[in-house]
Amino acid sequence: MQYRRMPIEIESPEQLGYGNIRYNLTESSVADMRLEQLGIDLDVRRLLLSYTDHVGNPALRERIAAEGDGLTIADVLVTPSAAAALFIVATALLKEGDHLVVMRPNYATNLETPRAIGCQLQPLDLRFEEGWQLSLPRLRELVQPQTRLISLTNPHNPSGAVFSQADLEAAVALAEERGCYLLVDETYREMNYGSLPPLAAALSPRCISISSLSKSYGLPGIRMGWIITRDAALQQLFLAAKEQIFICNSVVDEEIALRVLESKARILPPILARNRQALEVMQAWMARQTDMEWVPPGGGVVCFPRIKAESGVDVERFYRLLNEEYGTYVGPGHWFEMERRYMRIGYGWPPLEELAQGLENISAALKAAGGQGGG
Numbered sequence: 001m002q003y004r005r006m007p008i009e010i011e012s013p014e015q016l017g018y019g020n021i022r023y024n025l026t027e028s029s030v031a032d033m034r035l036e037q038l039g040i041d042l043d044v045r046r047l048l049l050s051y052t053d054h055v056g057n058p059a060l061r062e063r064i065a066a067e068g069d070g071l072t073i074a075d076v077l078v079t080p081s082a083a084a085a086l087f088i089v090a091t092a093l094l095k096e097g098d099h100l101v102v103m104r105p106n107y108a109t110n111l112e113t114p115r116a117i118g119c120q121l122q123p124l125d126l127r128f129e130e131g132w133q134l135s136l137p138r139l140r141e142l143v144q145p146q147t148r149l150i151s152l153t154n155p156h157n158p159s160g161a162v163f164s165q166a167d168l169e170a171a172v173a174l175a176e177e178r179g180c181y182l183l184v185d186e187t188y189r190e191m192n193y194g195s196l197p198p199l200a201a202a203l204s205p206r207c208i209s210i211s212s213l214s215k216s217y218g219l220p221g222i223r224m225g226w227i228i229t230r231d232a233a234l235q236q237l238f239l240a241a242k243e244q245i246f247i248c249n250s251v252v253d254e255e256i257a258l259r260v261l262e263s264k265a266r267i268l269p270p271i272l273a274r275n276r277q278a279l280e281v282m283q284a285w286m287a288r289q290t291d292m293e294w295v296p297p298g299g300g301v302v303c304f305p306r307i308k309a310e311s312g313v314d315v316e317r318f319y320r321l322l323n324e325e326y327g328t329y330v331g332p333g334h335w336f337e338m339e340r341r342y343m344r345i346g347y348g349w350p351p352l353e354e355l356a357q358g359l360e361n362i363s364a365a366l367k368a369a370g371g372q373g374g375g
């Protein structure tokens with residue numbers, strides 16, 4: 001493995017120091033939660049801090065399996081986060097020289113871990129002009145007879161695009177036809193503004209679904225995620241990888257995760273309602289911008305607008321002013337291997353007033369860097 005730190009992690013707000021950022025529009029999750037906010041009363045002193053079932057707490061796996069038609073607890077492996085799940089899948093399935101097709105832009109790890117392994121990585125570049133949608137014709141061209149894995153993220157990070165059921169089913173059919181695996185990173189699946197996207201692992205044993213509690217529930221500090229696949233032999237391989245890295249999960253994290261999912265019907269709706277409010281703030285602001293353009297998101301709590309090429313904005317000056325003069329941070333395009341005029345705005349994490357002011361600061365910095373500025 002050839003490890004290298006990724007810009008998105010080096011420049012992340014927790015690494016810069018939350019105290020140094022006044023308007024934080026970099027986050028990709030809802031606001032971080034406390035157990036008391038979630039109405040969960042848990043006395044950790046009573047938990048026996050033993051090793052646990054290597055596959056994961058059965059009651060928790062049952063809750064996770066219930067989300068997909070025809071899934072059972074045998075299909076679910078609980079992992080310490082989606083990041084760990086992605087690492088397990090990549091290192092279990094791929095070796096140096098293997099060919100895979102990975103959507104780009106993407107959550108950086110989805111590209112970086114296969115690179116660290118030394119894989120032949122073929123990016124599937126999503127385009128602003130195509131609404132950040134999955135292009136089936138291009139995907140078909142890129143998949144080779146020797147392709148081992150197709151890797152998608154739905155809902156998409158950084159754009160918030162949600163792929164149609166038909167496109168996802170076509171990708172599944174392609175993986176089946178070509179005999180490769182289809183990984184779908186579904187970390188944002190529960191946050192969407194239309195209908196719930198299908199859980200890919202329920203569609204075919206060729207599919208591997210990854211998710212976690214970090215983004216939709218605001219719980220990145222308990223590292224709880226999972227891998228779902230109906231391919232039992234593959235799940236055993238993932239278990240072998242998990243055992244070598246972690247043996248089992250944290251008892252405390254699993255207990256919290258179980259309590260949260262038991263109360264999902266109570267916990268999730270207010271979070272989703274709050275996301276809609278934040279999206280309205282975002283939409284109202286975008287409608288007033290002359291220097292920026294976007295594709296409105298269909299899910300998640302991020303979007304990926306760009307500074308118009310003809311705006312006259314000096315992009316480097318814009319970021320400098322935004323960070324240094326306005327104390328405002330967004331996720332610049334280079335975090336996602338894109339031009340820096342693209343930026344990820346996380347609208348679901350900050351309080352609404354912080355979001356609104358952060359957006360106004362973007363308008364002001366655009367104007368000061370040579371643009372027209374928003375109204």
Ligand SMILES: Cc1ncc(COP(=O)(O)O)c(C=O)c1O
Pocket residue numbers: 028081082083084107153157185187188211212213214220224225
């Ligand atoms: C698409 C995607 N997958 C996985 C992760 C990792 O999430 P976790 O906190 O569960 O490791 C992230 C975090 O940003 C993400 O955006």
